[in-house]
């Protein structure tokens with residue numbers, strides 16, 4: 207079932223235009239679903255700092271999936287998490303000059319909010335997403351890019367769409383109020399053709415098909431195209447979720463240009479052809495079985511930075527507590 211009408215406010219444009227508090231930000235109730243943000247990153251040292259700094263403080267964890275980077279992507283992520291992203295505002299009673307108690311705020315390090323650095327099991331963005339989903343511990347998964355083209359300030363909008371009843375919140379650059387500053391004319395034509403083909407073959411009413419900004423409840427992870435390691439992963443996932451009958455709601459999103467560096471997607475025509483072939487193969491398949499995520503043991507190089515009670519802990523996951531290395535406070 208597809209509900210294509212956006213159910214929430216549309217605000218697009220400059221990055222700052224999205225910096226509005228969400229209902230979740232205002233609600234610290236422990237029963238809130240935890241949000242894991244997955245960021246696949248391959249040689250994004252120049253961009254990852256800015257992206258991590260913009261992730262909202264109410265997010266439970268960021269899972270950064272490092273795609274065999276040969277630059278300092280992982281190191282840059284660790285530094286920014288330790289130095290910048292650990293401070294949150296805490297509400298508390300404070301005493302004024304006359305000794306009277308009144309509500310106020312103070313800065314303190316975030317509680318339990320983790321940056322988790324993981325490797326991937328094979329190559330490709332699709333494989334990175336699968337590995338990140340397997341490593342995530344939240345009930346809600348949000349997938350963004352490391353190059354700054356997907357705006358972290360929109361995360362609240364995607365999460366709110368899920369909380370309003372969607373199974374899958376699917377980003378679209380072609381809804382009212384959405385847009386892109388990162389798509390060439392060729393890519394727009396190619397995307398439009400793939401959207402049309404998908405809508406005809408699978409009776410969907412999508413407005414976008416090649417965009418990677420999505421969110422979903424982790425319990426639905428098996429409906430994703432987990433077996434595809436390459437760029438076709440996200441496109442076939444968009445088709446699979448409809449085939450599995452999920453309630454898919456498109457969310458207006460504004461795609462920004464990458465901050466710096468080169469696109470990892472090279473050879474657009476070859477990739478476009480592979481996506482077209484994957485769509486046609488998908489049409490010939492009977493309704494696919496649920497996919498399987500890697501187990502925790504299969505995820506390489508898991509390292510987490512957790513901030514609790516003003517103590518920052520850097521640890522390989524699964525290691526005994528006494529092997530932890532406290533790196534700053």
Ligand SMILES: Nc1nc2c(ncn2[C@@H]2O[C@H](COP(=O)(O)OP(=O)(O)OP(=O)(O)O)[C@@H](O)[C@H]2O)c(=O)[nH]1
Pocket residue numbers: 245246247248249250271272273274326329330331334350351352353355388463464468469470471
């Ligand atoms: N872990 C991992 N991340 C990847 C891989 N390939 C791409 N990425 C990341 O996936 C995201 C999207 O890749 P981009 O290179 O921005 O692709 P694109 O958006 O089509 O290209 P631009 O329009 O130039 O931004 C970025 O964060 C990349 O670093 C991979 O094999 N492994």
Ligand SMILES: [Mg+2]
Pocket residue numbers: 351353355464
């Ligand atoms: Mg990009």
